[in-house]
Amino acid sequence: MSGFFKSSIGRKVAMALSAFFLMFFLLQHFAINILSVFSADAFNEVSHFMGTNPLIQYALQPVLIFGVVFHFVMGFVLELKNKKAQGMSYAKNNGAANSSWMSRNMIWSGVAILAFIILHFIDFWFPEINTKFIQGDWSGTMEGVEGFRYHEELTHKFHSHIRTIAYVVAFIFLMLHLLHGFTSAFQSMGSTAGRKKTLQNIGKAYSIIIPLGFIFIALYHHLKYVLS
Amino acid sequence: MATLDSKVPKGPIKDKWTDYKNKINLVNPANKRHIDVIVVGTGLAGGSAAATLAELGYNVKAFAYQDSPRRAHSIAAQGGINAAKNYQGDGDSTYRLFYDTVKGGDYRSREANVYRLAEVSANIIDQCVAQGVPFARDYGGLLDNRSFGGVLVSRTFYAKGQTGQQLLLGAYSAMNRQIARGKIEMFNRHEMLDVVIVDGKARGIIARNLITGEIERHSAHAVVVGSGGYGNVYFLSTNAMGSNATAAWKIHKKGAYFANPCYTQIHPTCIPRSGDYQSKLTLMSESLRNDGRIWVPKNIEDVTAIREGRKKPTDLSEDERDYYLERRYPAFGNLVPRDVASRAAKERCDAGYGVNATGEAVYLDFASAITRYGKEQAKIHNIENASKEKIYELGQAIVEAKYGNLFQMYEKIVDQNPYKTPMMIYPAVHYTMGGVWVDYNLMTTIPGCYCIGEANFSDHGANRLGASALMQGLADGYFVLPYTIGDYLSDDIRTGEIPTDTKEFDEAEKEVTDRINFFVNNKGTKSVDYFHKKLGKVMWNKAGMSRNAKGLEEAMSEIKAIREEFWKEVSVPGSSNEMNPELEKAGRVADFLELGELFAKDALMREESCGGHFREESAEESGPQKGEAKRNDKDFAFVAAWEYKGEPADAVLHKEELEFKDIELKQRSYK
């Protein structure tokens, strides 16, 4: 089996498996974040549960981190191998004649998403780890804020124009990445379902709705602040 | 005059091959490891022979000029492969296949060889299925058959329109298995340039590495040539660009007799030439003639108008059209055999009725078939008072289902929609029945040198039936040669490896390098293609579909003149120690320039019409068959095997008399 994951196909299968995991995570992440638009309390409750439940914090969180890191590292490893396989490049190449921009530029949409994740980690994840694991504060509260702190922290981040724009741009790249990645993952897993209309439509819906939803959340909080 | 020993075993025809196999000498498996065999050419014959010999335990060295054995031109065969399986229960048998093949060959093939071919044909299908060849199947999961080329049973197995490709890939996969085991050493992009004879036996070859230009010596205990036919002597043919006669011609020059060079098959349904730049011709399946009607305009004024674009073929009324096959052959109409259809098209075009700019095209019209099918469909679907357009639409769907891929291919090449306007077709050189003379063992007149597949002469007589070429190639390679070669090699178990540092190899290599050096150093003014095209024109005009003594005599002297000019004026750029396609072509054309003359000489000698060879002097003079081919069994029931004596014109004729014990000779009639 270890031989399998060293083969070119095995690596693609591993990419697809981590992609499925990440797409599931994204869905879950979105479901929670959208709560912030409708109800600050509900958002806070769920966030606190997620942030303090030991199973999630000690079991699922490391898996998630591994999944994210693996998907990126493997993506770069494969890209390097592919570049090497390519040899000399063409003087004239008409890629648009036979494939979509998204499929040809997964590495670049991936790099954009990576840059976003770094920003995202600085914004949210590092402070969370610091509060909980270094300072040992698992209360979920903050000075000057009534109840839980999560909704306040979230909305605060979207005061900045630049950050909001960065988020919107990143989600557009995420959309492009998903538009190819969703069905591609099925193909890598050896399923022809990704080539059937139904799954292509589901893929399209997922790839557009989720990033648009995130954009909506970011703009909602930003405009709410700007207009108030 | 010497007589040739065909070594046909005694006994009744149906037992010959079995008895023979029971009695021949075998080589024990341990000894096979010490015996080397060279196979030149990796098409159906060469590829299957190489795989089988390696499997038996011989060390095989296989040579192909392409970059992979899978690219040999056997791959282009479309229709199918015959086998006397009688899966359809329509009365097929080994005898019937044998009979059809001999009769189809116009009684100019060797009975015993043909019977053996029919006998092993069923094994070929079993073998190929086991190898994973995806033959067409019916809904019950059993193998499907189609009927083909004017025989009365359905015995043709097929894989869509790519039967040759699939069979070749089967043989190629068997080769790959042996290459992986190290039993075949594969030399891709290598061309055999001479055979080496030691003590009267073929013991090796000189080959050129086409990438580096290096001249290599390869020794073996036997040499097998399966290098295909020589149709490219006409320059334009349906053969691949690289198809050549060099290997066959080199062994001929070293002592192998060349048999019946004048037997050429000219296929009637090819896409016509569009101009002088044309490099090759494309064949469309013969099945088109089942529904297409062939015609040219009746009036020469209409021909001119069409050529000048003032009229379209669809403008001509029925009265203004000459359905010349239906007119001349009311019984068979558009379904006359290949040679008859081809000659009739040439006759009309020579009379000035050709319908395209080159004057070499006739129409193949599907309009009446479309209307006929359309009316039928309208009835089936209960459409009353269907409009003309509706009928046409319904009919077109049927024609599309039957011939869609061919129509599409035609449209890609010609840029005309054959549903709207008639197709244009013209005959083209397709296959050569003649070739290196071999005995029952497939051995040439050089001991230890064998010749298989289209390169030999043995099974098709003067004309080949459809779907028989694939059968012959695989029969020779899988099932015949591997037995017969053992009989010869059993004497070689103590010989040991053949050294290549002997004077015979020195001499052969010197001959080859001298010729190459001549080409690259010659300060000529004309390209190789110039000469090849010139040769092709002479061959086509004077030794083409119909031949006469005067034309053939002229052809001989004209070809000789072209050859002399070639050796003075040919220009080959580049050097010998690199990849040099012009140099490769020069060598091949030099050989064609000799073969072409022998071809004409053979055609001149054969003062009868048989199969693909039509002599204008030998036609029926009266009666209902007036103008049709007339065979002369009294004087010409023999194989003409030519011995090389320097100039092609000096070649010496040896006759192998043909005896027909199991079949009665009859004249063909299609009126």
Add this chain to the structure above:
Amino acid sequence: MNLTLKIWRQKDSKTKGQMVDYKVTDISEHMSFLEMMDVLNEQLVNSGEEPVAFDHDCREGICGMCSMYINGEAHGPDRGITTCQLHMRMFKDGDTITIEPFRAAAFPVIKDLVVDRMAFERIQQAGGYISVNTSGNTQDANSIPISKHAADEAMDAATCIGCGACVATCKNSSAMLFVGAKVSQYALLPQGQVEAADRVQNMVAQMDLEGFGNCTNTGACEVECPKGISLENIARMNRELMKANL
């Protein structure tokens, strides 16, 4: 029509190459692309220059020998055809046409537009066959019924002509479509299923060893394939490999 050709010229595998401009005149729209190249070469031979080396043989789209990258696409701008079936009517008078060899690290250039595709040979030698002796003593061809559907699908995979357009087109120079087609043909037939596990493992291992890239599922190979080999064959190969490893 009159055309400007930008053609890759390279003396041999060791020498560096470059694009060279040529002019051809009076090209008929009925010519095939390779006949246009013949005209150029005749022109070069007559002026004592070395003609452009390119692979070609059957000129009817079946042998898989021809292999040019024309205006940024394998086998040129038309679909479902090889270069030899491409006709000049796809171009306009005055066009500039860029002609390059198939590029991939695993397909080194031999000369000009000729590339070395021996990697494909080695992949097939690694397992592209059914281990049956060619003795003819096999069972009767009709003894194993094969469903028409499976036979047709195997045939579709088997129509691959091994030209290498998939590799040339792929931004990763991946050979998955080629290998997928080969693996599929045998995996779909009962005769081939006996050795299916070993076959797919060996062929994929050889493919990786040859230095072909990975599959990003862009689908470009399927679009450019002259024989319309489907991406489903890649999915099938992936399945076969997973199955072989479980």
